Each structure stands twice: as structure tokens, then as C-alpha cells.
Amino acid sequence: MSLATSAGAGNSPERLHSPRVLGTTTADRLKEAAIIEFAERGFHATTTRDIAARAGLSPAGVYVHFPSKEDLLYAITLTGHEAALEMLQEAAADSPTPTDALRATVGNFARWHAEWFRDARVVQYEFPHLSHDHREHILDLRKQINAVVADILEAGRVAGDFDIEDVPATTLAVLSMAVDVCRWYDSEIRRSPESIGSSYGELAVRLVSRR
Amino acid sequence: MSLATSAGAGNSPERLHSPRVLGTTTADRLKEAAIIEFAERGFHATTTRDIAARAGLSPAGVYVHFPSKEDLLYAITLTGHEAALEMLQEAAADSPTPTDALRATVGNFARWHAEWFRDARVVQYEFPHLSHDHREHILDLRKQINAVVADILEAGRVAGDFDIEDVPATTLAVLSMAVDVCRWYDSEIRRSPESIGSSYGELAVRLVSRR
């Protein structure tokens, strides 16, 4: 599945890039289990016994695949950030104008935060609980994510399409809208991730377009 | 200090309603200490020993004032939600038009999430870790907070000032922008809470105004 198809429209029926490969190996099953537990109760409230039980292993079985609980969090966080960044870069590359690029990136970003809300919660809320070195590495990916949108806003401002006072501040506000989706979205919500994505894409365009 | 003065302008130098009374009693000192610890490391990662030490008490001293760690979280969460709701209601009441009301409420809400970012993080991120009964009660306050903004958007839509397709969805998006401020704001950030508030107020107006 190529993102190219969904990037422009923002409402294609196929799922976005999965932030993980599903259940292929035992390590993947452990990541799956840990995502569900971390998202539900937080990193520190989750025990390695919870994770092992959900993955169908004994408590000791976890440590064959990950040296510590924090390494498991890091693996999940890394995969999640890489998936999100890749998705944004593809969406930006496939868009002919800054307006299209903004709609596609913010729309897909919001959609991703709904579709993979458990992964997103771990990515966004458990990030501060990484070890120092792991956090530094992830921070680099976060800056790249920010830069994708900042570059679009700056290009649109220079081209005269956008009316923006402060590009970094507006980047933050626009990403905030999308990130916060994972806080309130869950499986009970009636609206589809595609619908959320397309409306957030439009909101972002509205927020910056010259009138 | 009345909020009436800051509600309209959104950039007055006085601080917004404190979500707590500072250091008056031992219970307040414990709340202060717990806010710092919960905001920094999360509810479950914080030990009652951490809180007691920061408040200058022995580990056992906490239980004279709060029956459990969760009750301490509830007390903080309740005060925080009440302060935020009161602030929004005053800001809305002091505004003559829907546009002014939206600018004032969203602006002050964003400003509050910067100025009291530690309190806000506890309010927003530790909410799921409350006990069932406590969570239900807080949920009621959250619905009232939502309603303040939803009512403003609906009034502006009916009056023809705003161009909104879906009022509940737009309410969510606008509040999301402001709530997410507490995720990235901290004492290192150069921008003042007042400046954040006034620019987020403008962004909200831009997002819904008929052009």
C-alpha cells in the first residue's frame, strides 16, 4: 500500500502505514502487548508480568527479547516516530502546492493519531519516561517531524499563499491540534479516522490561508 | 485579582486564577509537592516518599492529610478543573460578542495551560488514573468546560459571524490546540504565557470566522 494514494485525498479507505509489523515474531507480539498496556495504564503502571501475560509468555520470557522494560518502550517509540515521519515526508513530497502539502500532512498526521491512537499515546505521552540517551535520539526524529510542516508553512508564506506571523509558533499550534487527537480518540468514537483527517487538514489550511 | 480584567485583553500582566492556594496549610504544601512530582514523572512513578520529602514530612505524614495517593491526585485534579472552568465562564461572561468570547476563552485557556503547565499536565494526563468514582465526577466538570466553548461557537454560527460545519468537532479542535500547550511548554521556553494566550485566541478566531 502506497501512501501516495491517501496523501492527497486524505480519506482513502486503506489504513495508513502501520507503525509496526503485526504479530510476526515473538518480539513483535511483545511490542503489541506492551503498546496496549502502556497506552491503557502508562509505562510505570504497567508491569512486565502484564505484558508477558498478554503476549502469552511467562514473566521471565520478556527478557529473552528485550533487556529491560525501558528498552521495550524505546523500541515501540522508535518504530512509531519513524512511521509518522515517513508518512509526513511522503505526503509532503506528493503534494504540488504548499496548500496541498499542508492539507495532506496535517490531515494524515491527525488521521494517524486516531487510527493508531494507542501507538500515538505511547509515542506522545511516554516519551518523557525514556532513558536520557534514548530520549535524545528520539528528540532528533521529533525535530524532523516538526521541520516537515515548518518547511511547508515557510514555503507557502514566501509564495504568498499563506498569511503567517510566526512560522515556528504556527507549526506548533497546527501539530498540537493533530497530536491531541490521540488523547480523546478511542474505539468508541463514531467518527472515522479518515473523516477526522480530512477535516483537520481543512482546518489547518483555514488557519493560515490569506483571505 | 479579578479575571474580568484579563479576560478581554488576554495579555494582562497579572497571573490567571491560581488553581490552588499556595502553601497555606500542610495539606496545600502536600498538594504543591505532589503537583511537581506528578507533572515531572507521572502519578504511578511518583512515590509517597517523594511527595513527603518535598513537603518536608516523613513518609507517614502524608496519610494524616490524605487517605491515599489517589485521593491526593483527586484533590489536585478537582481544584485544577474548577479553576479552569471558572476562568472560562468569567471570560465568556465578560465578552460582548461571540468573536470576543472565543478569543477570550481560548486565549485564556491556552495561557492557563502555559502559566500553570505543571497543574495542567496533572489535570490532562493523570485524569485516566483516577478511581472510577472520582473520574466520573471530574468528567462532569470536563463536559461543562467543553460546553462553554461549544455554546460560544453555536451562538456565533447562528449570528452569522462564524462559518462552522460541525460545532462539536470544532470545539474539540480548538480546545485541543490550547490543551496541548502544557505538553511542550516549560520554564525554559522564552515566550510568555500572555503572548501564547493572545496568539492562540487569534488563531481560534481565524479558524471559524466567515471570510
Place this chain on the structure above:
DNA sequence: GTCTATACCTTGATAGAC
């Protein structure tokens, strides 16, 4: 209301058999 001392439990992680 605050302390010291401690009960009792759960935790992350390891040892060693299979």
C-alpha cells in the same frame, strides 16, 4: 500532627532446568 518502625505486597530482573 508528626515521628520511627515496620508489615505486607508487588516489582523488575536473574538463575538454572529443560
Place this chain on the structure above:
DNA sequence: GTCTATCAAGGTATAGAC
């Protein structure tokens, strides 16, 4: 690679003196 058994540390909360 998975298990059972277990450790050492640290957790929340309580008892009882002052």
C-alpha cells in the same frame, strides 16, 4: 527460547509512641 522459582529492592499504608 521458554519455563519455574526466586531474589533484592522499593512500594503503599499502618501501628503506636510522643
